[in-house]
Amino acid sequence: MSEYKKEDVVIIGAGPAGLTAAFELIKNNNFNVTVLEKNEKIGGLSRTTEYNGCKFDIGPHHFITQSDLVEVWWKEVMKGEEDHGNRFVQLKRFTRIYYKKHFFYYPLQPMNALFGLSIFESIRCIFSYIKIRLFPIKKVETFQDWVTNKFGYRLFSIFFKTYTEKVWGILCTQISSDWASERIKGFSLSKAIFYAFFGKWAKKNAPRTLSDTFYYPELGAGTLWQKVANQITNSSLGKIKLNSSVVQIKHNNKNIISVLTGDFNLPINSAKKLQEYKAEHFFSTMALRDLILSLDPLPEEKVLNAAKKLVYRGLITLNYIVNKSNISPDHWIYVHEKEVLMGRIGNMNNFSLKMVDDKNHTALSLEYFDFVTSSFWNLSDEQLLDIGKNELEQIGFLKKDLILDGMVLRETQAYPVYDKNYKESLKIVLYYLSGFSNLYLMGRNGLHKYNNMDIAMLSAFKVVNELIDKSKKQDNYFVNNYKNNSVSL
Numbered sequence: 001m002s003e004y005k006k007e008d009v010v011i012i013g014a015g016p017a018g019l020t021a022a023f024e025l026i027k028n029n030n031f032n033v034t035v036l037e038k039n040e041k042i043g044g045l046s047r048t049t050e051y052n053g054c055k056f057d058i059g060p061h062h063f064i065t066q067s068d069l070v071e072v073w074w075k076e077v078m079k080g081e082e083d084h085g086n087r088f089v090q091l092k093r094f095t096r097i098y099y100k101k102h103f104f105y106y107p108l109q110p111m112n113a114l115f116g117l118s119i120f121e122s123i124r125c126i127f128s129y130i131k132i133r134l135f136p137i138k139k140v141e142t143f144q145d146w147v148t149n150k151f152g153y154r155l156f157s158i159f160f161k162t163y164t165e166k167v168w169g170i171l172c173t174q175i176s177s178d179w180a181s182e183r184i185k186g187f188s189l190s191k192a193i194f195y196a197f198f199g200k201w202a203k204k205n206a207p208r209t210l211s212d213t214f215y216y217p218e219l220g221a222g223t224l225w226q227k228v229a230n231q232i233t234n235s236s237l238g239k240i241k242l243n244s245s246v247v248q249i250k251h252n253n254k255n256i257i258s259v260l261t262g263d264f265n266l267p268i269n270s271a272k273k274l275q276e277y278k279a280e281h282f283f284s285t286m287a288l289r290d291l292i293l294s295l296d297p298l299p300e301e302k303v304l305n306a307a308k309k310l311v312y313r314g315l316i317t318l319n320y321i322v323n324k325s326n327i328s329p330d331h332w333i334y335v336h337e338k339e340v341l342m343g344r345i346g347n348m349n350n351f352s353l354k355m356v357d358d359k360n361h362t363a364l365s366l367e368y369f370d371f372v373t374s375s376f377w378n379l380s381d382e383q384l385l386d387i388g389k390n391e392l393e394q395i396g397f398l399k400k401d402l403i404l405d406g407m408v409l410r411e412t413q414a415y416p417v418y419d420k421n422y423k424e425s426l427k428i429v430l431y432y433l434s435g436f437s438n439l440y441l442m443g444r445n446g447l448h449k450y451n452n453m454d455i456a457m458l459s460a461f462k463v464v465n466e467l468i469d470k471s472k473k474q475d476n477y478f479v480n481n482y483k484n485n486s487v488s489l
């Protein structure tokens with residue numbers, strides 16, 4: 001039998017995209033794969049953290065996709081997990097919006113919305129909708145323009161403005177309309193509002209998201225990714241190196257040669273020895289800004305400046321164990337109330353009762369969006385937990401005395417921001433990176449695309465196929481998309 005050398009692949013990031021790519025490459029049997037992960041755990045934003053017997057996702061992560069390929073893949077991975085008490089269950093979504101002390105069903109139900117908004121406000125919404133249909137905004141540039149054109153200013157201001165500005169930390173007039181067209185197109189809230197207000201006739205055309213069932217692993221979203229990681233490390237072809245932050249990427253302008261990692265969880269005074277990984281191919285899910293700034297040698301000023309303009313929004317989750325069961329029937333509650341800083345409440349019990357240590361307890365996760373430079377971000381965990389408790393009481397959701405315990409998780413790059421200038425910067429960065437023949441970009445921050453797990457996975461499938469069938473790399477989507485634009489470097 002002829003022995004041939006398997007090619008080495010380094011994958012940066014053990015989130016859904018990185019793990020999917022590693023899993024698929026190992027299946028192909030022609031590659032030795034090393035996944036480098038800066039955290040001490042795998043799963044990225046889709047991991048589950050255990051705290052005092054309760055389990056918390058980074059905001060509950062539901063498994064939903066339009067892709068049969070992805071759905072079959074998830075089910076295949078979860079096969080046999082039922083023997084470990086971890087079924088991949090299908091759930092019916094129940095979500096509400098909290099606005100002006102009322103809960104609105106999501107998708108909206110006309111009577112509930114009318115009652116909650118008052119007849120007067122509902123009439124204003126309808127007139128504002130008619131007005132925008134008659135006199136639409138001609139030059140649609142921002143999120144506000146896009147949504148107002150679709151639904152009228154009143155509905156925009158009630159059901160979109162506050163929450164969106166909490167998530168992004170910039171005014172809706174500063175957010176690119178791309179975000180709306182990418183997300184809201186398939187986003188049930190807007191469609192639900194539309195169907196609720198503008199006629200049952202449209203319901204038969206409702207998108208799949210409105211039927212709203214989803215899958216969830218009973219022991220937490222991250223357990224699916226842990227199973228994938230186990231299969232990678234159980235293979236003789238796969239390794240995952242935790243606490244390995246890629247800080248330097250050596251290249252010769254055509255190819256990536258190696259990456260260097262450090263363990264930044266070590267105490268400040270300990271020697272941070274960098275470890276070098278050489279490979280034939282490199283896959284990356286790290287934030288594009290960080291990738292460019294880690295290049296050695298650095299690219300020219302124009303590319304550096306473009307990378308520096310890519311912005312990321314952080315997320316703090318306040319995770320509480322509450323001494324009460326059945327707090328609310330919701331999976332998520334979107335908090336549109338201006339008076340509080342929280343953006344969303346996730347009730348882990350309603351995803352699975354196995355997420356709590358005791359059936360009389362509830363695991364609640366509160367989401368706060370912020371930039372890492374803000375004073376809020378830098379408050380102590382105790383201060384943050386106090387703010388969360390007070391806000392829960394303020395909105396009448398829960399008496400704070402019922403909270404037994406809590407812990408804080410911080411994600412510095414939870415959202416790639418689509419501000420008005422991001423597209424131009426992204427174009428420059430992607431165009432430059434497309435010059436490396438052995439670099440494959442994928443995932444959420446790896447492509448600066450605000451996407452869910454399934455789309456992150458699809459981006460991994462795509463680049464794995466490109467490597468396996470190298471002729472496809474020439475046909476790189478990003479080169480195709482950007483090479484005809486007048487980007488001068």
Ligand SMILES: Cc1cc2nc3c(=O)[nH]c(=O)nc-3n(C[C@H](O)[C@H](O)[C@H](O)COP(=O)(O)OP(=O)(O)OC[C@H]3O[C@@H](n4cnc5c(N)ncnc54)[C@H](O)[C@@H]3O)c2cc1C
Nearest residue numbers: 013015016017038044045059061062246286443444452453
């Ligand atoms: C609050 C919230 C709720 C969400 N809810 C859902 C949901 O319900 N359903 C859904 O499908 N999706 C949801 N998502 C989106 C989902 O989390 C992402 O789509 C998915 O995790 C993206 O996978 P990824 O591998 O591209 O990126 P990530 O999950 O971000 O993983 C990237 C990995 O790379 C590592 N990394 C970064 N830089 C380096 C470096 N320099 N060196 C080494 N490692 C590095 C990171 O530590 C991380 O582990 C949600 C996201 C958020 C923030």
